[in-house]
Each structure stands twice: as C-alpha cells, then as structure tokens.
Amino acid sequence: NEPVESEEETAKKIDLLRTILLSHDDWFTIDDLLKTYRENTTVPWSRTRNSNGAFTKFLRNHPEIFHVDDKRVRLVEQMDVDQTEVADMDYESSQLEKPETNDDDNEHWFCFDDSTVTCVTQQHIQRHYGLSDCAYMLFYRLKTPRKKNESSMDCSDTVYSIPQWLIDEVSEKNKVLEEKREVYDKYQNQLPVTIYPGEWFEVIDGCRLNLNNANQMLFPDPYGEHMFDKRTKTNEFISIIKTLYGDDTDFFTSKKLRSGQLHIISRLINVDDDLTLDKNDLSTYRNLIVFKHPSTLPDTVIQGEEFEPIMLNIVYGFPDAHIHASRLQNTRHVSKNTTLAELKEVLFRDYYQYEDQQVLRQVRMGKLNLEEKNNRKLRREYKIDEEKQTLAQLNLHDGDTLG
Known part of the structure; x- marks a missing residue:
C-alpha cells in the first residue's frame, strides 16, 4: 500500500503539473510530463515506487483538471479558454501608450516557484489569480542602459513599465497600512500610570508608608491615571511630569500590594543613557507617588523590591x-x-x-x-x-x- 498523501502535498503536485502544461499549447505526452516534473522538483513522485502507472493514475484521479487519453495529457481549462478573456487581460494598463510592436512577441510571463521558474501564458495568470483575494506578482522592466554622460537611467523609452494606476494603488494601500501600523504601535506601547499625591500617605513605625485617603474618594486634579508611551525616554518623561506637578517635586515608583497599600520601589531620577520607560521599574509597577521638595518622605522609609x-x-x-x-x-x-x-x-x-x-x-x-x-x-x-x-x-x- 502506498502512504496517504496530505492535501497540501497533492495540491503542490497539481500546481506544478498545471504550470508545466500551461507552458505548452497542445497535448503533452505523459512520459515527457513525468520527466519534466522530475527535472523541476527534488521530491520523488512516489515514496514506494516510481512508476509511470502511478503517475497516470494520479492524473486520471483529477478529471476536472487533467484530460488524459492513452499516452497524452492536457489541461481541461486549455480546451475551453474564452478568447474574450485574453483580450481583457491587460485591465487598466491597456489604456497606456504602447510601443508599436507585436505584443505577443514582446511579452513573456514567468511563474516563480520556490525552486523553479516556468514560462506561462496570460490565460494561466488570469485563470490562476483572477479569483484570488491576494496574489503577489513580480514585475521586470527593460531599461535603456545608462550612457557615460548620464547621471541616471532614462526610462522614458521603457518597453515594459509598471502601470501608473498600479503604482498609485500600491502607494495608497501602503499609506493606509502605515497609518494602521502607527495606531497599532501606539496602542501596544500604552503605559497606564496611576499617580498619587504624597499627602495621602503617612509614615507608620517610622519606616513604612500607609495609604490614608479615607476622606478622598476621587483623585484631585492632575492626579489619577495617566496614559504614557513606553518608548518615551526616562529623562523626557520626568520633564513631562514636572510640568504637571512642578520642578520642586520628587517621584517614587511604587508597587501596589494585595492589602491595598503601596510600597516604594525606587526614586525616579534622570539617567545618563537613553533608557526608555519599558526598561524602567515604572513599566512593571505602574504607580507613582509625588512628594513636594524638600521631600516629606523620611529617609527611614524602607524602599526596594526586596523589602516589600x-x-x-x-x-x-x-x-x-x-x-x-x-x-x-x-x-x-x-x-x-x-x-x-x-x-x-x-x-x-x-x-x-x-x-x-x-x-x-x-x-x-x-x-x-x-x-x-x-x-x-x-x-x-x-x-x-x-x-x-x-x-x-x-x-x-x-x-x-x-x-
């Protein structure tokens, strides 16, 4: 018994065989097709046997794609191509000025696979990609070689050029994607920080803070939760909050405990390097206590994560x-x-x-x-x-x- 192929393996085989057959306008012998297939892939046709019989059986098992007689094969879609579709192949680019040359003789289309490049027809492109939601196409254009006295290439007489409508469409889509990426990055880098006034705290046992805001249900302005960007540099962030609370203030990053109390982790100070908030204690603990300077916070108050x-x-x-x-x-x-x-x-x-x-x-x-x-x-x-x-x-x- 032959091992069962996955749907993905079968689809890859069919895709390569279609590409080979599309490069020929008429019947192709089964022997030549198998030979060409082997030349264009490193994957053996069968894991257990490499016979022509198994290959022919595979073709006959897909009558909606391959039309097989005794020794020859061709694509079913090649037999009923609507010639009007070929005339419409150029879409909007047909409106552009074209050189007075025979288009059929001067246009060549190729299919780029992971390991092979195969010549294809316009019918194949329209049939294969016409109903796809997304497709990638690689464009090549012939340019006049640069002359010695020219600083750049002259593309005015380009035989093959990318249509301007396509360039505009890609640029517009890239602009929209860039705007969406900017919004997404901004959302991903949001850093909510709750800022407490130092007046809400009292020192207990001479060494720890106690949140005592029983009479203060709401944060006074401009305290409370603020939204910042993690990518902001620490020094820049300190400048921003000093404009809110004054230059004569000290800021302490604090951790909110399960008891509802806050424990000071570290004092927020200017740094010499370009340290951003996402690498600062504030990114982890997201609470800030503001004390007026000179600080009303005694030196005896224990600080640090290890002293929580x-x-x-x-x-x-x-x-x-x-x-x-x-x-x-x-x-x-x-x-x-x-x-x-x-x-x-x-x-x-x-x-x-x-x-x-x-x-x-x-x-x-x-x-x-x-x-x-x-x-x-x-x-x-x-x-x-x-x-x-x-x-x-x-x-x-x-x-x-x-x-």
Missing part, C-alpha cells in the same frame, strides 16, 4: 495572652526578606518586654489555617531549620496568619 512588606495576622498562643492583648499588635507588616527566626525574636521581645534566648529557643511558630475542621483550627508548625528561611521563601503572603 507582607501583612501578617499574629496570634499569640501563650496562656497569659489576654493580659498583654491591649498592647500587642495583631497585624504586622514585615519585610519579605526577614527570616522567621528574626520575626520570632521581635514578637517574643514585644510580648515579654525582655530578651531571653533560652526561653526563645523553646518557642515554636506555625502557620494557621483559620478554617475549622472538626471544631479544631488547623496549623502547620515550622521546624527549626525552616526558621532560617525568609518569609518569601516560606511562601507567606498578605493576610496569612502566624501563631
């Missing part, structure tokens, strides 16, 4: 916890690069108001699951080795509960 705080709920499991409850913080914002051992030491000191390493070593911490199962709260106790890991390494997130 995690909001944790703290539960004290000591028997006397109710005694200390009034002075303990049940919600803590802790940098994600803090180790569990460091956090445990801070919580122990806050609880007992003194340090005792011996007692501290006996304290264990765990992650609580507040969903009750069989009336018991589930927890996962951390091992001593795990206390060396950071909160980020332990996959702790905003809203998690530690006890």
